Amino acid sequence: MKVLFLGGTLFLGKHIAEQALNKGMDITLFNRGKTNPEFLKDVPGVTHLAGDRSTDDIEKLTDHWDVVIDPGTDPNDVERSVNQLKDRCNTYIYISSINAYKHLNKGPVCETDALNELDKGDYGSNKVTCEVIVNREFYDNSLIVRPGLIVGPDDPTDRFTYWPWRINQGGRILVPNVSDNKKVQFIDVRDLASWIIKAIEQGVKGTFNATGPRENLGYKAFILTCKKLVSPANTELCWAEESVLQENQVQPWVELPFWLPDSLNMNGMLDVNNERAIEAGLSFRPMQETILDTLEWSLHERNGNWKAGLESEKEKRVLEAAGNNAG
Numbered sequence: 001m002k003v004l005f006l007g008g009t010l011f012l013g014k015h016i017a018e019q020a021l022n023k024g025m026d027i028t029l030f031n032r033g034k035t036n037p038e039f040l041k042d043v044p045g046v047t048h049l050a051g052d053r054s055t056d057d058i059e060k061l062t063d064h065w066d067v068v069i070d071p072g073t074d075p076n077d078v079e080r081s082v083n084q085l086k087d088r089c090n091t092y093i094y095i096s097s098i099n100a101y102k103h104l105n106k107g108p109v110c111e112t113d114a115l116n117e118l119d120k121g122d123y124g125s126n127k128v129t130c131e132v133i134v135n136r137e138f139y140d141n142s143l144i145v146r147p148g149l150i151v152g153p154d155d156p157t158d159r160f161t162y163w164p165w166r167i168n169q170g171g172r173i174l175v176p177n178v179s180d181n182k183k184v185q186f187i188d189v190r191d192l193a194s195w196i197i198k199a200i201e202q203g204v205k206g207t208f209n210a211t212g213p214r215e216n217l218g219y220k221a222f223i224l225t226c227k228k229l230v231s232p233a234n235t236e237l238c239w240a241e242e243s244v245l246q247e248n249q250v251q252p253w254v255e256l257p258f259w260l261p262d263s264l265n266m267n268g269m270l271d272v273n274n275e276r277a278i279e280a281g282l283s284f285r286p287m288q289e290t291i292l293d294t295l296e297w298s299l300h301e302r303n304g305n306w307k308a309g310l311e312s313e314k315e316k317r318v319l320e321a322a323g324n325n326a327g
Contacts, residue, residue: 001026002065003026004028008029009031012071015189019194028047086137148186153190163257167223174315177242183217199280209276
């Protein structure tokens with residue numbers, strides 16, 4: 001089995017490539033060589049092709065592959081890739097997003113729901129436009145994967161990582177006091193990669209929402225599980241009302257990940273139906289494993305500035321503003 005990765009060195013692509021190699025697949029990584037350039041370097045069964053697919057470099061792809069995996073967001077790049085590869089691969093896997101859906105105000109969100117308008121230029125519209133481009137040439141031979149929040153070791157977004165890391169730091173921790181019916185959804189990158197490898201082996205085609213877990217998970221249950229697993233003795237969760245957070249300009253989703261106040265009208269982001277993917281073999285490791293492994297990675301391997309989560313000084317200010325209402 002020969003697999004071409006357009007990219008393949010950052011997060012999901014990296015994990016799929018590692019699992020593909022472990023399965024004995026021959027893999028080709030086509031990218032600019034700027035992100036994680038040492039990844040799988042000089043490893044037997046791995047071909048590295050340097051190039052930028054937004055240029056004529058795409059013409060370097062002259063071999064034939066069983067599968068192509070494309071996480072692209074720019075419709076022009078995807079168009080260029082599809083045109084170059086339409087006679088050079090059997091199956092085209094496109095990594096889309098639940099942001100492709102037009103209505104995320106409430107769930108459950110299903111694969112047949114309305115999609116965003118094409119060619120508007122925003123992230124969700126770009127993903128839909130890319131899907132259309134792929135299916136135009138590979139309709140019966142495409143796998144369109146729509147993940148929600150992908151988490152775990154190597155996550156460059158920090159959105160999930162913040163919670164186990166912050167709770168592990170201890171002290172007074174600002175947490176949104178959301179309603180009991182608020183859900184959390186995410187998928188461990190290793191589980192998503194494993195399912196994509198399984199789909200390649202079994203010839204799965206079609207469009208699938210790929211998020212987890214299998215059962216409903218509440219926001220508070222997730223936070224309390226993190227506390228149980230990773231918190232030191234001095235940890236105090238301070239549950240602040242959403243009104244207090246908003247009055248103090250705390251950014252939903254970014255500064256306090258998974259927090260989507262009702263005023264944003266985006267509850268469907270964390271209420272996506274995954275039954276179709278489960279029927280096609282998607283499975284999930286225990287949440288506890290994802291929490292512990294992500295924490296371990298964040299403490300010993302993660303580099304760079306934080307892209308999500310509250311800065312400590314702002315957290316202290318909001319906790320002071322919340323006063324006795326947070327506790």
